[in-house]
Amino acid sequence: MSPREQPPQRKHAATSFDVARRAGVSRAVVSRAFTPGSSISPESRKKVLQAASELDYRVNQMARALNRKRSDLVGLVVSDMANPYRAAQIDALAKRLVADGYRPVLFCVDGIAETEQSISLLLNYSVSGVVVTSGLPPEAICYKCAERNVPLVIIDRGHHYPHADQVTSDNAGGGREAAAKFMRQGNRHLVAVEPDLVVFSVSARVEGFKRAAKSNRCELTVIRVSDPSYASGQKAADSFVSRSMRNAGVFCPTDLCALGFLDAMRTKHGADIPQDLSVIGYDDIPQSSWEFANLTTFRQPVGEVAATTLELLESRFADPEMEERQVVLPVRMIERGTTLQQ
């Protein structure tokens, strides 16, 4: 460490007034120098920027937000952070928001009540928008956002919402494709692991799978579990074994769930996958490519979801009266070792 301890001089941060004085112009000119497309002469701008850099001036975002009635803060309400997929999604969203000049304010919640409360709090901050990836908020909150002109984007929900845009991956399509893959492989039994917990995206996947199976007159078995977690996947495995099916294709609507199923089948029940049975998941979390798992799954396009979210946010901000939109992004199946090569 340097021997000369820098004294912690608590000097007040430079304001636009200080910069104006130093540059020999009025404060308004300083403001204009930092506002793109504003009417200012090149020499004035240069003088201001020079003075600003000398004083290490930075515009006070609180004052700016108060004046413009809009901060560049964006609420980010998420639940279930323990799911690696969610962490990846947050990472992508946060980076994208920052890259576009916004600042994400993070709320980690459990349950709908907390979601509503968080959004309500967010409204006090003149946020530029709110992104929700947790349990869907009550409609009342949508109206509240609309009243205050706050764009609302909901990720991974399918229900129609007033004044809110949505973006989701092609959940039903993934389910269908999983069923098709099993049928191509020649699996006799199609098995769907279906959580009781109602989460739109997850339900849509199972629904797509079931419909495809039924419309092709396949034998379909449903194993009900409480939620789409690793532990539920383990329980599903016990349930599966007790039915002693042969040549089955099992679709788990979540990688976590699939990994629980897979792990229990191999480690506990000694199953040989994919010889005895095939398994497909959904999300493509990093753990799915680990050696023990080597899980065939659907890759969610986290980057595209983030990019689309920002487009929706900004376009609705430009035109609040715009019709609600729902964007569905395609998913791609990543074939690994829990299905047969073809």
Place this chain on the structure above:
Amino acid sequence: MSPREQPPQRKHAATSFDVARRAGVSRAVVSRAFTPGSSISPESRKKVLQAASELDYRVNQMARALNRKRSDLVGLVVSDMANPYRAAQIDALAKRLVADGYRPVLFCVDGIAETEQSISLLLNYSVSGVVVTSGLPPEAICYKCAERNVPLVIIDRGHHYPHADQVTSDNAGGGREAAAKFMRQGNRHLVAVEPDLVVFSVSARVEGFKRAAKSNRCELTVIRVSDPSYASGQKAADSFVSRSMRNAGVFCPTDLCALGFLDAMRTKHGADIPQDLSVIGYDDIPQSSWEFANLTTFRQPVGEVAATTLELLESRFADPEMEERQVVLPVRMIERGTTLQQ
């Protein structure tokens, strides 16, 4: 959906002035009604609260922040979100911050340059504090924070920093305890997987392990890898096998790394653990308790880290001149199936 579409009336949010008029008092009284410990008569307060709830009044946090020269925003700078331990830490920190009345502003970064840039941006928001869990920032940034009276808490770094408090788990202690466990078990060879990438917390664990081994004159082997990731763990396994050691105890400074090692040893090299060798990790991420892994590891006290972080933040806010503090929290070994029961 309700048939009566609520019209999106863009009425401006109620201000304290509106509330004052409705309650028949002055605006100052409204402010006092919402400021605890302020001098106001009970009947005035009641009138104000009544009017406020009727108008759905909420104080404008931007104006409040501008006036108080301090928002309740707290910067949260993190890297390596792909590590489930990091996600858990963020979850705990975010929840704790919100519970204490703060709002976390999330910056997901890669590398030190981005960290510095993020903190620099944060300074424009009159933040109440900054929490850094990513690569350690340059000292200059510490002085900048101190100048602006912004408390800075650094998580999981050991280096001394000016004007910044630190909180970390007992990394060296964990390493020592891992070595002790192996010795109690009667392992002949002690093996440390050591990443080249310098991350303080990780290095401290390995250092603690190596010292304990040396001071007990154990045979110590170091396997060098690039970083503490799952992939590096796999590579370490290849390297380990090529040395054909028997009765070894392997310490991986990260669960991700340990799981990579474990997975490769079992799945690829057919090792029988813990009969052939023992493995201990660090972090206790959820995946470590999965059946395939069943990894013995050290549980990081994410909740306590979060609580301590807030204490440090708030106390330094109260007294900025306070001496820098470094809090070390104990870790607990969770014994599972990759070590011998005793």
Place this chain on the structure above:
DNA sequence: TTGTCTCTTGAACACGTGTTCACGGATCAG
């Protein structure tokens, strides 16, 4: 030279809040 037009400038206001300070009413002791 004069009139018009374009471009830049600075004074003033608005944004919504917390806080200071002087004032007035009420309570209480003498």
Place this chain on the structure above:
DNA sequence: CTGATCCGTGAACACGTGTTCAAGAGACAA
């Protein structure tokens, strides 16, 4: 009844910025 003390109140200011608007400077054509 009088003077002192205490407490609640409201007017005014400060926080730092973006923007409006009238005015001024300069360029150019007639």
